Amino acid sequence: MTSLTEPNALPASPVDLLVVGAGVVGLAHAVEAHLRGLSVAIVERDAFAAGASIRNFGHICTTAQDGVALTYALAARERWLHLAGKAGFTLLESGTVVVARRPDEQAVLEEFAAARGADQVVLLDRAGVAEHLPTHDPEVVGGAHLPLDLRVDLREAVPALADWLVEQGVPIAWRTNVLAVGPGLVRTSRGDVRAARVVLAVGHDVDRLLPETADEAGMTRCRLQMLQVAAPGGVRVRPGVLTGLSLLRYGGFASLSAAEHVRTRVRQESPELLDAVVNLMFTQRPDGDIVLGDTHHYSHTYAPFAEEDLSDLLLREGARLLGVPKLRVRERWHGVYASAPGPFLDREVADGVRVVSVTSGIGMTTAHGLAAAVLDSLT
Structure with missing residues (x-):
């Protein structure tokens, strides 16, 4: 990953907005401010974005959100579509397939489809799931396709977005x-950097x-166990894939x-x-290769030791989902993101300073919508 700017690219003159952090959330605020005609600069402690912004699935999971997160996600979707062409990174409008392997999971999807409508949720039978996921658990009973969801490859998209901002005259230190x-x-x-506003x-x-x-x-850190595995038999799967366990995670x-019936059954089984x-x-x-995950553990500080049992658990369940005896690991890593009782932290901590x-855990999905709301309140 490379950058078009040198480390000392601090603005010599005051700017309208200084963004601290060049991850997805920081870049989203810089993009929004730039598109509104503000002068912007970014300060980043690392040589490139190395945190949650490149450690996740690259899954822009629009449809599964609710409340204000859904509002932000829908706005962010449009911004991602716009930026892919501008910054030159690949974006797939391939949607998401939610795989149901029990009748109670299909019941959740049917209730969800009734609430959202056919433009957001297309119910699938087993044959329909197989069209998207050729290799799968024989216990699949059905599923749903969420056509609004998007995918990007974070190892390409995040650096490309940073470089595009630099090309537009936004310095990144x-x-x-x-x-x-x-x-x-x-x-x-x-x-020192002088700025009218700081995010x-x-x-x-x-x-x-x-x-x-x-x-x-109430902020802590959520640590995720993530794996990259070889695709069994070279299978190609365009959409993101969620499962019954995902029905318990997304609002x-x-x-x-x-959904409570699913939780009760999983707790028993x-x-x-x-x-x-x-x-x-x-x-x-x-x-x-397939990015497979994930587990969640919450703490303020983590010991540096990885628990192999968590990887084994993911490999067991991933192999079962794909209907194969085992999976071969290529990479392992821990993702870490901010966690709190509410989905977003947006707080003024000093005059003109917002945190x-x-x-x-939905930064990729919502950051651009959140940034627009923050900029609305700043300008």
Whole structure:
């Protein structure tokens, strides 16, 4: 991953908006401000975005959201479509397939389809699922296709978006730490920056700069176990794939009355899946490998040791989903994102200084919609 700017690319003159953090949320705010004609600069502590923004599935899971998250997700979808052409990264309008392997899971999807309508949810029988997912668990009973959902390859899209901003005249100071933030002034490890407005988009690291704000919001870190595995038999799967466990994670599903039956049954049959907070899902990268996940664990600080049992659990369930005896691992990693009781943190912490974080693991899906709302309140 490369950058078009040098590490010391701090603006010499005051800017309308300084964004701290060049992950998806920070870039979304910079894009929104730039498109509104504001002068913008970005400060990022790493040499490239290396956190949650490139450690997830690249799955823009629009349809499964609810409430304000759905509002943001629908707005973000339009922005992703616009930016793919501008910044030159690949975006797939392939939707999502939700695989139902029990009648209670299909019942959730039927309730969801009735609530959302045919433009958002297309119910599938087993043959319909097979058209999207040729290799699958023989216990599949049906599913649904969510056509509005999108996919990007994060290892391509996030750097491309940063480089496009630089081409538009938005400087990014990489490998630059923020030391202090106040009204109109940000002190960094490479010098001071003056800005009329500041957005702190530092993800799960709000407590590094603003511990009291993080504590008041109830923020912790959510650690995910993620795997990249070889596609069995070279199978190609264009849409993102969700499962019955996903029905317990995303608000649009989990709020439905039928979802509780799924939770009760999973607790009886496979309690280890709920104990590890598994959301069994995958996407396929351009090279054919499958990104498979994920488990969830919550803490302020983590020991650096990886539990192999979690990988084994994902490999077992992933192989079952794909209807194969086993999967071959190519890469393993931990994802980490900010978690709090509410899905978003948006708080003014000083005059003209906002801390903004997606605290629900849906940053890719909602960041551009959230950024538009934040900019509406700033300008």
